[in-house]
Amino acid sequence: xxxxxxxxxxxxxxxxxxxxxxxxxxxxxxxxxxxxxxxxxxxxxxxxxxxxxxxxxxxxxxxxxxxxxxxxxxxxxxxxxxxxxxxxxxxxxxxxxxxxxxxxxxxxxxxxxxxxxxxxxxxxxxxxxxxxxxxxxxxxxxxxxxxxxxxxxxxxxxxxxxxxxxxxxxxxxxxxxxxxxxxxxxxxxxxxxxxxxxxxxxxxxxxxxxxxxxxxxxxxxxxxxxxxxxxxxxxxxxxxxxxxxxxxxxxxxxxxxxxxxxxxxxxxxxxxxxxx
Amino acid sequence: xxxxxxxxxxxxxxxxxxxxxxxxxxxxxxxxxxxxxxxxxxxxxxxxxxxxxxxxxxxxxxxxxxxxxxxxxxxxxxxxxxxxxxxxxxxxxxxxxxxxxxxxxxxxxxxxxxxxxxxxxxxxxxxxxxxxxxxxxxxxxxxxxxxxxxxxxxxxxxxxxxxxxxxxxxxxxxxxxxxxxxxxxxxxxxxxxxxxxxxxxxxxxxxxxxxxxxxxxxxxxxxxxxxxxxxxxxxxxxxxxxxxxxxxxxxxxxxxxxxxxxxxxxxxxxxxxxxxxxxxxxxxxxxxxxxxxxxxx
Amino acid sequence: xxxxxxxxxxxxxxxxxxxxxxxxxxxxxxxxxxxxxxxxxxxxxxxxxxxxxxxxxxxxxxxxxxxxxxxxxxxxxxxxxxxxxxxxxxxxxxxxxxxxxxxxxxxxxxxxxxxxxxxxxxxxxxxxxxxxxxxxxxxxxxxxxxxxxxxxxxxxxxxxxxxxxxxxxxxxxxxxxxxxxxxxxxxxxxxxxxxxxxxxxxxxxxxxxxxxxxxxxxxxxxxxxxxxxxxxxxxxxxxxxxxxxxxxxxxxxxxxxxxxxxxxxxxxxxxxxxxxxxxxxxxxxxxxxxxxxxxxxxxxxxxxxxxxxxxxxxxxxxxxxxxxxxxxxxxxxxxxxxxxxxxxxxxxxxxxxxx
Numbered sequence: 011x012x013x014x015x016x017x018x019x020x021x022x023x024x025x026x027x028x029x030x031x032x033x034x035x036x037x038x039x040x041x042x043x044x045x046x047x048x049x050x051x052x053x054x055x056x057x058x059x060x061x062x063x064x065x066x067x068x069x070x071x072x073x074x075x076x077x078x079x080x081x082x083x084x085x086x087x088x089x090x091x092x093x094x095x096x097x098x099x100x101x102x103x104x105x106x107x108x109x110x111x112x113x114x115x116x117x118x119x120x121x122x123x124x125x126x127x128x129x130x131x132x133x134x135x136x137x138x139x140x141x142x143x144x145x146x147x148x149x150x151x152x153x154x155x156x157x158x159x160x161x162x163x164x165x166x167x168x169x170x171x172x173x174x175x176x177x178x179x180x181x182x183x184x185x186x187x188x189x190x191x192x193x194x195x196x197x198x199x200x201x202x203x204x205x206x207x208x209x210x211x212x213x214x215x216x217x218x219x220x221x222x223x224x225x226x227x228x229x230x231x232x233x234x235x236x237x238x239x240x241x242x243x244x245x246x247x248x249x250x251x252x253x254x255x256x257x258x259x260x261x262x263x264x265x266x267x268x269x270x271x272x273x274x275x276x277x278x279x280x281x282x283x284x285x286x
Numbered sequence: 287x288x289x290x291x292x293x294x295x296x297x298x299x300x301x302x303x304x305x306x307x308x309x310x311x312x313x314x315x316x317x318x319x320x321x322x323x324x325x326x327x328x329x330x331x332x333x334x335x336x337x338x339x340x341x342x343x344x345x346x347x348x349x350x351x352x353x354x355x356x357x358x359x360x361x362x363x364x365x366x367x368x369x370x371x372x373x374x375x376x377x378x379x380x381x382x383x384x385x386x387x388x389x390x391x392x393x394x395x396x397x398x399x400x401x402x403x404x405x406x407x408x409x410x411x412x413x414x415x416x417x418x419x420x421x422x423x424x425x426x427x428x429x430x431x432x433x434x435x436x437x438x439x440x441x442x443x444x445x446x447x448x449x450x451x452x453x454x455x456x457x458x459x460x461x462x463x464x465x466x467x468x469x470x471x472x473x474x475x476x477x478x479x480x481x482x483x484x485x486x487x488x489x490x491x492x493x494x495x496x497x498x499x500x501x502x503x504x505x506x507x508x509x510x511x512x513x514x515x516x517x518x519x520x521x522x523x524x525x526x527x528x529x530x531x532x533x534x535x536x537x538x539x540x541x542x543x544x545x546x547x548x549x550x551x552x553x554x555x556x557x558x559x560x561x562x563x564x565x566x567x568x569x570x571x572x573x574x575x576x577x578x579x580x581x582x583x
Numbered sequence: 584x585x586x587x588x589x590x591x592x593x594x595x596x597x598x599x600x601x602x603x604x605x606x607x608x609x610x611x612x613x614x615x616x617x618x619x620x621x622x623x624x625x626x627x628x629x630x631x632x633x634x635x636x637x638x639x640x641x642x643x644x645x646x647x648x649x650x651x652x653x654x655x656x657x658x659x660x661x662x663x664x665x666x667x668x669x670x671x672x673x674x675x676x677x678x679x680x681x682x683x684x685x686x687x688x689x690x691x692x693x694x695x696x697x698x699x700x701x702x703x704x705x706x707x708x709x710x711x712x713x714x715x716x717x718x719x720x721x722x723x724x725x726x727x728x729x730x731x732x733x734x735x736x737x738x739x740x741x742x743x744x745x746x747x748x749x750x751x752x753x754x755x756x757x758x759x760x761x762x763x764x765x766x767x768x769x770x771x772x773x774x775x776x777x778x779x780x781x782x783x784x785x786x787x788x789x790x791x792x793x794x795x796x797x798x799x800x801x802x803x804x805x806x807x808x809x810x811x812x813x814x815x816x817x818x819x820x821x822x823x824x825x826x827x828x829x830x831x832x833x834x835x836x837x838x839x840x841x842x843x844x845x846x847x848x849x850x851x852x853x854x855x856x857x858x859x860x861x862x863x864x865x866x867x868x869x870x871x872x873x874x875x876x877x878x879x880x881x882x883x884x885x886x887x888x889x890x891x892x893x894x895x896x897x898x899x900x901x902x903x904x905x906x907x908x909x910x911x912x913x914x915x916x917x918x919x920x921x922x923x924x925x926x927x928x929x930x931x932x933x934x935x936x937x938x
Contacts, residue, residue: 019483025386039416085325092322106566113558115512117532118551122333218409221514238411268407471667478661479681493671
């Protein structure tokens with residue numbers, strides 16, 4: 011890493027410390043997973059990560075994360091819109107509360123959601139007579155993943171909506187566009203990159219989530235068992251190789267999503283700068 | 287200062303300008319607000335209220351007993367220890383990283399920023415697992431550690447490590463964009479005036495980013511105290527020894543001791559509320575600073 | 584303290600910011616680095632300050648090699664373009680900063696610091712603002728505080744980067760005069776960067792005109808204005824009329840007017856560029872031997888003591904500018920559409936240069 015001449019002191023110290031700390035805490039430990047997995051033959055690895063129970067967990071994890079992220083994309087956009095465009099009593103408090111899923115420990119969220127959606131819980135007891143079971147089913151997983159991903163879309167879309175100039179909307183109105191046309195043709199095109207980014211962040215967070223899910227999921231193999239739980243189960247059976255193999259699959263997916271999100275954010279920033 | 291500041295004027299104008307041409311009919315507006323509020327109450331308020339009602343369901347006595355249990359007390363202590371170690375470590379890292387990234391140009395900077403984000407992308411369970419692979423009995427240093435009678439996994443060091451990992455990026459992520467936006471002119475001015483590197487850092491750079499710094503610390507602390515997945519993998523769940531508050535909640539819950547579980551959970555929920563309040567305060571403070579411009583001519 | 588700059592070169596990636604810069608700044612002089620944006624003037628200033636280091640070349644302070652001297656030991660005062668005031672410190676603390684960060688052994692006592700800061704705030708006439716924070720100041724006030732802060736460490740050299748760039752026109756003029764007076768009082772060797780020729784002409788003892796990383800001309804304001812040594816300086820300093828011509832048998836022409844050129848054989852048929860300031864374009868009602876061409880008055884702008892005319896050449900499509908004294912204008916009795924004969928003086932011809 012070569013540096014252009016700069017008179018401010020501390021470059022070597024700060025960059026050196028950054029790289030050292032990053033390596034010790036993050037890079038070396040992460041590489042341990044890959045090195046450990048490489049002791050497996052490709053066949054063994056493939057066998058472990060495609061076992062029926064593991065495949066079922068992928069389906070649940072990705073399916074529920076996708077549904078949760080979609081719900082968040084819709085309601086997150088709605089929430090951001092309402093918070094930016096309208097005023098109503100208690101708006102500031104609501105705005106602050108959007109971050110609750112970031113602040114509330116996941117285990118607490120898990121047991122709280124379970125209590126609400128179980129048969130005799132506040133909401134569960136309403137749904138039960140209609141034959142809808144939430145707690146201890148895949149539906150419960152969706153609920154938990156929706157909760158923990160809720161702030162992402164709101165917090166990525168909100169600033170973009172705030173920066174939108176009313177003038178363009180006024181121009182559209184003056185040219186005879188109705189409100190719906192203005193939204194779909196003028197407003198939506200400017201916020202969709204942020205919306206996709208928020209969706210991707212929410213999805214990525216949901217895939218790795220553990221704490222809030224295990225309480226409400228019921229954790230039935232093949233039905234309501236998420237991939238992180240598979241890792242834990244294998245670890246508890248001292249199947250380190252198996253746990254590591256599944257972890258490597260999850261890591262690769264996380265890396266891919268991280269790159270995708272960074273690319274999206276880069277794209278969004280560049281677009282916004284161009285528009286300025 | 288005159289009774290209407292320029293910024294108030296623009297706000298006022300913006301409100302007036304948002305006339306019928308650029309707003310929705312009232313019925314749409316109120317339906318949208320209601321729908322959003324319904325969603326938020328269902329997903330945010332109901333769970334939060336549930337924590338406190340469940341905690342107090344069996345009365346205040348049970349609540350107090352649950353919290354004064356020695357195991358609960360040691361869980362609280364361990365949670366505080368984990369936070370007290372990981373917050374300063376990641377704070378120092380965040381300052382070093384943002385100094386290097388925001389004040390200097392070097393190749394590979396974008397890669398470095400992406401790598402700093404990595405812990406956010408990794409599942410907490412995987413975060414716990416990688417430390418087991420290194421320090422666990424079958425891990426790289428497993429036999430060396432057990433020969434020297436040092437326990438990392440299923441002990442406090444492992445819990446701290448896992449906590450440091452999951453809270454790794456928070457401070458850096460807050461500071462990097464902030465320091466990049468502020469440029470380096472003030473630091474250069476300090477340099478020309480004869481200040482040393484540390485003097486520049488202490489007297490110029492850090493005071494300028496203090497709210498961002500505090501914001502990062504608040505987020506780090508909240509996550510450190512609430513982390514479950516990563517800590518769960520490395521903890522071993524030894525009551526009174528290696529249980530953090532969230533893990534203690536799980537144990538009580540799995541023992542069907544719901545009232546006690548929710549009692550401990552209510553402490554964590556309270557902590558979350560404090561976090562949100564502090565966060566809002568910091569946001570308000572940092573937004574306030576630039577608006578004191580030009581009250582004289 | 585004098586500054587000598589020897590063969591300085593600096594590039595950023597593929598961009599040659601400075602090439603082969605040589606410059607002497609004698610003790611006590613106020614020098615302007617003048618040029619368009621991107622000409623390298625700010626890079627040069629930052630190199631003098633020690634905020635950048637040159638790729639090649641040396642800098643001597645008072646005869647001593649200071650090329651590798653740390654910024655902190657150069658004893659320079661630097662006023663940044665956007666002032667770079669410490670926004671979380673009061674005006675007082677901003678000015679006191681340079682004294683407070685000194686090592687204990689050389690740090691003045693608290694009383695001494697107070698006395699010194701008061702003195703400087705008096706000097707910039709802003710002592711009544713000492714408890715304010717920078718965001719509460721106007722642009723001109725910030726500028727003067729930045730100057731006071733730079734002076735607090737008793738620099739041997741004062742460097743200012745576009746000191747008036749961010750101010751509005753009125754404040755700019757006042758501050759310009761004020762800086763000139765301050766310099767006359769303090770006699771500290773000063774270098775300032777500007778892209779505003781008027782500013783440089785009014786304030787500086789000497790002007791260094793720069794373009795594309797090179798020095799085009801060094802001289803007093805009078806010299807660079809009256810005797811520009813390159814086409815660039817002609818165009819950059821003040822208004823100028825440009826006439827294109829071909830060189831034929833050692834002569835270039837403006838209309839019918841032959842001009843002697845310092846022509847060698849090979850310069851025959853090359854292009855010549857003749858520069859004439861608007862106030863050197865005289866106008867006659869009648870043709871004479873000095874007349875270059877016939878023209879028509881198409882625009883008269885008469886405000887103040889000078890009257891500015893736009894003239895359409897009759898022999899081609901160019902429009903040229905002329906400035907007459909009001910007296911001369913009245914004497915000629917001109918109006919729009921008048922036919923006149925143009926008589927350029929003080930013509931400077933350059934051969935085959937890309938202007």
